[in-house]
Amino acid sequence: AQSVTQLDSQVPVFEEAPVELRCNYSSSVSVYLFWYVQYPNQGLQLLLKYLSGSTLVKGINGFEAEFNKSQTSFHLRKPSVHISDTAEYFCAALSSGNTPLVFGKGTRLSVIA
Amino acid sequence: GAVVSQHPSRVICKSGTSVKIECRSLDFQATTMFWYRQFPKQSLMLMATSNEGSKATYEQGVEKDKFLINHASLTLSTLTVTSAHPEDSSFYICSARDGTGGRDSLHFGNGTRLTVT
Numbered sequence: 595a596q597s598v599t600q601l602d603s604q605v606p607v608f609e610e611a612p613v614e615l616r617c618n619y620s621s622s623v624s625v626y627l628f629w630y631v632q633y634p635n636q637g638l639q640l641l642l643k644y645l646s647g648s649t650l651v652k653g654i655n656g657f658e659a660e661f662n663k664s665q666t667s668f669h670l671r672k673p674s675v676h677i678s679d680t681a682e683y684f685c686a687a688l689s690s691g692n693t694p695l696v697f698g699k700g701t702r703l704s705v706i707a
Numbered sequence: 708g709a710v711v712s713q714h715p716s717r718v719i720c721k722s723g724t725s726v727k728i729e730c731r732s733l734d735f736q737a738t739t740m741f742w743y744r745q746f747p748k749q750s751l752m753l754m755a756t757s758n759e760g761s762k763a764t765y766e767q768g769v770e771k772d773k774f775l776i777n778h779a780s781l782t783l784s785t786l787t788v789t790s791a792h793p794e795d796s797s798f799y800i801c802s803a804r805d806g807t808g809g810r811d812s813l814h815f816g817n818g819t820r821l822t823v824t
Contacts (some may be wrong), residue, residue: 630815638800696753698788 596621598687600698606617608673615670615701617659619684625689627668629659632700633681641683644668653686655679710734711803713816720823728786729790730801735814736781737803739779745798745818754799761812774804778781 597620602645626645630638643652649661659670659686668685685698710733720726730740740757755776757763763776773795775787784803788795800818 638818640815 595698596625596687598653598685598696598698600683600685601702602701603636603699604702604704606704606706609677610674612673612704613675613679615683615685615703617670617698619666619685619687621689624689626658627661628686629653629657629668629670630684630686630697631681632657632684638684641670642662644678666669668686675705676701677702677707679703711737711801711814711816713801713819715819716755716817716818718822720821722792722823723790725787725789726791726821727794728799728801729787730784730786730803730816730823731805731813732805735803736807737784737805738781739806740778740784741802741804742776742784742786743802745800754786788821791821793823796814796821796823799801 599618599647601616605613605615623652628643628644631641640694641657642651642659644651644656644661651657652658656704657670657672670683680703682700684700687696693703712728712731712733718726737743742751742754744752744754751800753766754769754774755774757778759778759781765771773789775789776784778784784801786799798818798820801816803814805814
């Protein structure tokens with residue numbers, strides 16, 4: 595079964611510094627990968643997704659992620675964070691077929707002024 | 708783009724009452740919808756998979772009689788929390804799969820925050 599591991603539960607970072615949120619998935623079969631953001635008291639919002647093609651995926655709000663098949667990773671990066679990026683970030687994986695999305699446990703990004 | 712509407716966004720109810728949450732796919736037909744529950748500061752937990760016209764498949768540990776799921780049409784699935792208790796207070800999120808026209812994408816509702824007093 596598919597599993598997703600987010601290695602860091604919390605990541606504090608100073609404003610305008612770069613950040614990387616780590617995500618590893620388990621399945622070796624075809625997999626779609628997603629990063630979602632959840633702001634306080636709101637639902638999930640899709641940041642970006644990898645379905646196929648270029649391994650570097652650019653998303654909204656200046657985020658990007660790179661699919662690395664050999665390392666089964668899909669780390670999320672942003673070169674310069676803002677206070678408004680403070681939120682919970684979820685990595686998720688979806689295998690082809692009628693299967694639900696499998697989420698990691700989330701990483702809380704706290705941007706410090 | 709594809710949109711999933713989840714209603715209500717917030718609901719407060721008294722212990723012992725039932726609450727119905729709707730999940731609609733607005734511009735696509737969703738043969739499969741998923742219901743998730745999110746606990747504070749934790750990730751989402753899949754509760755059940757709902758296929759149109761058939762009974763939902765519940766994950767282990769999820770009470771079928773308490774969390775009633777109905778997927779009567781290709782655009783609507785409902786989750787009814789029956790005889791709600793304070794421990795049912797949580798964030799519930801639905802997602803709908805759009806597998807039409809060669810696509811395979813998943814779309815999320817904005818969630819429902821349930822508070823049981």
